Amino acid sequence: MKLNRVELSIVIGLILTIFLTSFCSFAGACSNIRQYVIRLHVLANSDSEEDQALKLQVRDRVLEETEQLFLSAQDKAEAAELVKKNLPAIQSAAHQVVLENGYDYDVEVTFQNEYFTTREYDNFTLPAGRYDAVRVKIGAAQGHNWWCVMFPPLCIPAAESEQKVETVIGADGKEIISNRPKYEFKFKILEVLEDIGEWFRR
DSSP: OOOOHHHHHHHHHHHHHHHHHHHHHHHHHHHHHHHHOEEEEEEOSOSSHHHHHHHHHHHHHHHHHHHHHGGGOOSHHHHHHHHHHTHHHHHHHHHHHHHHTTOOOOEEEEEEEEEEOOEEOSSOEEOSEEEEEEEEEETTOOSOEEEEEEETTOSSTTSSOHHHHHHHHHHHHHHHHHOHHHHHHHHHHHHHHHHHHHHHHO
16 A cells, blocks of 8 residues: 555654654653662773772772661662761772772762763663762772662672662663663663753753
8 A cells, every 4th residue: 555645744753753752751761760879980090900900899898888878778869868978988998998909099989960871781771861979089080980870789780689679760760771672772862862962061
């Protein structure tokens, strides 16, 4: 059956409407994910093998420190307040790791809102956008970085039950971060839009 121009326009319009509706729902769920999580961003002193190994040790120590903090946190707001109050303790713990390994690098730990591109981890994917994050700068902070989710604690496999993750970010959020292939095209479109928005912020 051959469609005339009017019929073809109607079909195309319906397809676009369905896609835009679906994408808007996806974008809304991604926005919720960004509001519900706290990320961890560790910047190594350099790309040397030693500095990269040190970065991972600092990461592990920071995660251990915050895991204890978050035992009583029911949501992101509570977790954020706990982080802010304990930044000196987190920084001290991270710096202790540096000293124990024989380095004299300074360590700076801050809580801030920053932009992340789409990030794929072993078991989940986070959409691009601005997130609240604990940022750990080791020394010159010129080496490759390490990113993950501090709350809910997804950085270390099995650190948190699936039920807890769903409680924090919702069923829709859990579905999105756990099924990248299903949403890969939407992830890419969202990242382009977020990149454009970030460019206008500068």
